[in-house]
Amino acid sequence: MAGLRVCSVLVTGANRGIGLGLVRQLLEMPNSPKWVFAACRDPKGQRAQELQNLASRHPNLVIIPLEVTDPASIKAAAARVGEHLGGSGLNLLINNAGIVKLNSLDNETLEDMSQVYSTNTVGPLLLSQAFLPLLKKAAQGSPGSGLSCSKAAIINMSSCGGSIASPFGWDLMQVVSYRCSKAALNMLTKCQSLGYREHGVLCAALHPGWVQTDMGSSTGRTAPVTVDASARGMLKVLSSLSEKDTGTFLDWEGKVVPW
Numbered sequence: 001m002a003g004l005r006v007c008s009v010l011v012t013g014a015n016r017g018i019g020l021g022l023v024r025q026l027l028e029m030p031n032s033p034k035w036v037f038a039a040c041r042d043p044k045g046q047r048a049q050e051l052q053n054l055a056s057r058h059p060n061l062v063i064i065p066l067e068v069t070d071p072a073s074i075k076a077a078a079a080r081v082g083e084h085l086g087g088s089g090l091n092l093l094i095n096n097a098g099i100v101k102l103n104s105l106d107n108e109t110l111e112d113m114s115q116v117y118s119t120n121t122v123g124p125l126l127l128s129q130a131f132l133p134l135l136k137k138a139a140q141g142s143p144g145s146g147l148s149c150s151k152a153a154i155i156n157m158s159s160c161g162g163s164i165a166s167p168f169g170w171d172l173m174q175v176v177s178y179r180c181s182k183a184a185l186n187m188l189t190k191c192q193s194l195g196y197r198e199h200g201v202l203c204a205a206l207h208p209g210w211v212q213t214d215m216g217s218s219t220g221r222t223a224p225v226t227v228d229a230s231a232r233g234m235l236k237v238l239s240s241l242s243e244k245d246t247g248t249f250l251d252w253e254g255k256v257v258p259w
């Protein structure tokens with residue numbers, strides 16, 4: 001993990017689960033970023049208590065209000081982050097916030113399909129659009145021509161449940177809206193990698209493993225991977241990404257996940 005050198009990073013859905021785990025690990029790194037922006041829906045509320053505790057100990061942690069399904073909230077978050085950064089850009093945007101609905105093929109609904117798609121797919125699209133000027137600025141300000149997370153990157157938190165070639169866990173949970181939203185997120189990642197390469201922005205989709213969070217435990221089974229192990233693994237993977245990895249789908253251990 002010592003290899004990941006970023007000046008600034010923003011993590012969405014940072015008040016619990018994998019997002020909180022990533023923030024913790026980023027703050028504990030020997031070369032911790034100058035700015036860690038932790039975005040969550042209700043920064044002052046009870047659900048952000050752990051983030052507030054961390055912020056009282058780490059002056060480089062800034063909590064940003066963000067509802068990923070609300071374009072106005074996304075715009076305000078980008079403006080707020082821009083103010084904190086002064087004239088600098090943002091190196092790393094981690095689109096982590098996500099939801100699952102435990103529906104089956106038979107009882108999926110228009111409402112749930114739409115809500116899950118808005119959160120898991122449209123959210124990352126709009127966030128990336130809103131933060132692109134700051135990502136471009138970071139890319140322009142970084143030496144070297146190759147792509148990397150130290151320079152500028154968008155990382156979309158996907159799931160092997162959204163893999164069409166190898167859809168994990170069908171017998172355990174059908175979660176059709178979730179699978180469709182993550183398959184679409186994978187395509188979005190590919191599109192972003194094609195569109196943003198010229199701006200110097202690396203784009204990749206990550207599967208965090210089956211992780212011990214509220215979401216990971218929602219079927220009642222115990223997930224095998226701890227939040228710490230997943231977050232540590234993913235930050236190690238991020239430190240190793242280069243030009244050849246833009247537009248790819250990798251897991252928390254760096255293995256390629258089939259689309």
Ligand code: NDP
Binds near residue numbers: 013041158209215
């Ligand atoms: P959790 O349910 O534990 O946490 C989800 C986070 O996303 C919370 O911080 C939540 O905030 C936030 N969030 C949800 N909706 C919104 C919204 N509309 N606006 C802003 N924030 C929102 O999930 P995990 O930590 O387990 O999952 C994180 C990511 O990893 C997700 O994208 C998930 O799909 C993916 N993933 C997880 C796996 C696992 O096994 N856990 C496996 C594969 C992928 P709030 O507290 O306000 O609800």
